[in-house]
Amino acid sequence: MRAIAVDDEPMALEVVRSLASKVPYLELVATFTDAIKALEFLQKEPIDLVFLDIKMPDITGLEFVASLQKKPLIIFTTAYSEHAVTSFELDAVDYLLKPFSLSRFIKGCNKAYELYNFRNAPEAADHVYIKTGYEQVKVSFDEILYLEATGNYVTFAMEKGAKHLSRSTFAEAINLLPQEKFARVHRSFLVALDKIDKVERHQVTIQNKEIPLSDAYRHDLAAILGR
Numbered sequence: 001m002r003a004i005a006v007d008d009e010p011m012a013l014e015v016v017r018s019l020a021s022k023v024p025y026l027e028l029v030a031t032f033t034d035a036i037k038a039l040e041f042l043q044k045e046p047i048d049l050v051f052l053d054i055k056m057p058d059i060t061g062l063e064f065v066a067s068l069q070k071k072p073l074i075i076f077t078t079a080y081s082e083h084a085v086t087s088f089e090l091d092a093v094d095y096l097l098k099p100f101s102l103s104r105f106i107k108g109c110n111k112a113y114e115l116y117n118f119r120n121a122p123e124a125a126d127h128v129y130i131k132t133g134y135e136q137v138k139v140s141f142d143e144i145l146y147l148e149a150t151g152n153y154v155t156f157a158m159e160k161g162a163k164h165l166s167r168s169t170f171a172e173a174i175n176l177l178p179q180e181k182f183a184r185v186h187r188s189f190l191v192a193l194d195k196i197d198k199v200e201r202h203q204v205t206i207q208n209k210e211i212p213l214s215d216a217y218r219h220d221l222a223a224i225l226g227r
Helices: 010-020 035-044 061-067 084-089 102-119 170-175 215-225
Strands: 002-006 027-032 049-052 073-078 094-097 127-132 135-140 144-150 153-158 163-167 182-186 189-192 203-206 209-212
Touching: 002 010, 002 035, 010 027, 010 102, 027 035, 035 061, 049 061, 049 102, 061 073, 073 102, 084 094, 084 170, 094 102, 127 163, 144 170, 144 209, 153 170, 170 189, 182 209, 182 215, 189 203, 189 209
Parallel strands: 002 027, 002 049, 049 073, 073 094
Antiparallel strands: 127 135, 144 153, 144 189, 153 163, 182 189, 203 209
């Protein structure tokens, strides 16, 4: 798994470099104190994972992620806890608070590696298993209508009115699904693209269910649908 690290503090990059050297499946190919140069690098090189600081000059880590058209996996590394919610709205894999230990670093890398392997499986899976209570339920991608986040739970709304309640973060749930089949339309909703019946300025409709469409995601949805 190829990775880069972006942080305006050289010492912080040294920490990531040292810890990354202890993770056998991880190759840290470059580090950057300049976020703009990191963006230029990402346009030219295939990168699977970015370790990213949030508070940087010129552009914040949150703005950095929002500017990416094709997003690698993101692990935020920061000394500030107040941006955690926003980071997961951007589908970050993890949020590491400085100073973090090797064990905490490896935990975040393991989460990223699981998603990396899922996305790069030789044959694309057509389903996923989700945790519902003490059970693992098989969910077919083609039967999902939308996902709705509520607190620490995510509801998988399915065909024929079925629903599965999973205890997970929204980012974790989203990362289980193939990006080409689903799109974020709201901080709390992800929809199956082929199930959309109608798109209006502030909502999309799926099987008579009206789902809010926020300004933050309207442009991306229009681009995906080719409008």
